[in-house]
Amino acid sequence: MQVRIDRRMFLVGAAALAGAALWPWPATGQQRDSMKLILLGTGGGPRPRKTSSAPAQVILINDTAYVVDCGDGVARQLVFAGVPLPRLRHVFLTHHHSDHNADYGNLILLAWTAGLRTRVDAWGPPPLEKMTQQFFEMNAYDIATRTADEGRVPLAPLVHVHELSQGGPVMQDQNVKVSSALVNHPPVIPAFGYRFDASDRSIVISGDTTPSDNLIKLAQGADVLVHDALYVPGINRLVAGVPNATSLKQSIMSHHTSVEDAGRVAQAAGVKTLVLSHLVPAEDPAVTDQMWIDAARVHFRGTVIVGKDLLEI
Numbered sequence: 393m394q395v396r397i398d399r400r401m402f403l404v405g406a407a408a409l410a411g412a413a414l415w416p417w418p419a420t421g422q423q424r425d426s427m428k429l430i431l432l433g434t435g436g437g438p439r440p441r442k443t444s445s446a447p448a449q450v451i452l453i454n455d456t457a458y459v460v461d462c463g464d465g466v467a468r469q470l471v472f473a474g475v476p477l478p479r480l481r482h483v484f485l486t487h488h489h490s491d492h493n494a495d496y497g498n499l500i501l502l503a504w505t506a507g508l509r510t511r512v513d514a515w516g517p518p519p520l521e522k523m524t525q526q527f528f529e530m531n532a533y534d535i536a537t538r539t540a541d542e543g544r545v546p547l548a549p550l551v552h553v554h555e556l557s558q559g560g561p562v563m564q565d566q567n568v569k570v571s572s573a574l575v576n577h578p579p580v581i582p583a584f585g586y587r588f589d590a591s592d593r594s595i596v597i598s599g600d601t602t603p604s605d606n607l608i609k610l611a612q613g614a615d616v617l618v619h620d621a622l623y624v625p626g627i628n629r630l631v632a633g634v635p636n637a638t639s640l641k642q643s644i645m646s647h648h649t650s651v652e653d654a655g656r657v658a659q660a661a662g663v664k665t666l667v668l669s670h671l672v673p674a675e676d677p678a679v680t681d682q683m684w685i686d687a688a689r690v691h692f693r694g695t696v697i698v699g700k701d702l703l704e705i
């Protein structure tokens with residue numbers, strides 16, 4: 393099945409907006425509904441856990457759902473959050489690690505089984521087009537059966553994939569404008585953070601990254617920054633007993649941001665609220681919310697929220 397890549401639309405948009413230091417928003421000055429953020433999954437890492445889902449967020453504006461990252465269980469988490477799946481309109485992937493993309497295809501497929509009949513645009517790094525095509529191939533039997541047997545619209549033509557390889561303007565519609573920055577998450581290249589500017593406030597999702605100057609620029613003056621966070625003393629307990637403890641610890645430490653540095657990034661960006669998410673460790677009772685908050689406040693003087701699944705911000 394063919395998946396259309398609309399690079400031209402992205403390039404035209406990027407060219408039109410290049411050089412604009414500030415985008416006036418909303419362009420019409422109309423009053424619009426407020427932008428809501430719901431954390432769908434706040435634990436870092438792909439291993440399924442009892443107490444927190446894998447990373448995912450949804451931003452809701454005027455009943456339109458913009459999903460950022462698709463960790464395991466994202467469709468069910470949207471149901472728990474009370475978001476009708478047919479409201480899905482855009483999917484943004486920060487990078488291709490399985491805790492962020494394992495349910496990318498499943499989200500679209502399951503939204504379709506729940507009644508989705510309208511266009512979905514998917515944005516993220518290559519090979520997003522190939523992944524989408526292969527997902528549809530893998531599920532071709534079910535899709536064809538339900539299309540014929542249940543009278544559903546064909547799924548593949550609804551999905552429009554846009555591969556992103558550099559930071560900058562991503563898309564804009566009547567609700568929001570979305571921009572991105574390349575962040576540093578070796579060895580995964582590219583990896584993005586995304587910024588959503590609506591009429592009432594601005595929200596930035598860091599994705600996975602080490603402390604990033606590009607992200608500080610992207611998040612300048614934002615109302616909310618959702619940032620990847622490690623509680624470093626908890627890492628030793630996390631890896632204790634696994635055969636590859638040394639390399640696993642080294643990997644975690646070199647690809648992410650300590651909670652203290654997340655506070656430093658938030659302070660440098662001048663954001664109002666820092667939301668700690670992609671928490672590692674995710675379910676260590678010895679690491680309390682107050683410990684996360686105290687560590688973030690070493691460098692950050694705004695509001696700190698420790699991310700919880702289904703928390704609305």
Ligand SMILES: [Zn+2]
Pocket residue numbers: 487489577580600
């Ligand atoms: Zn990652």
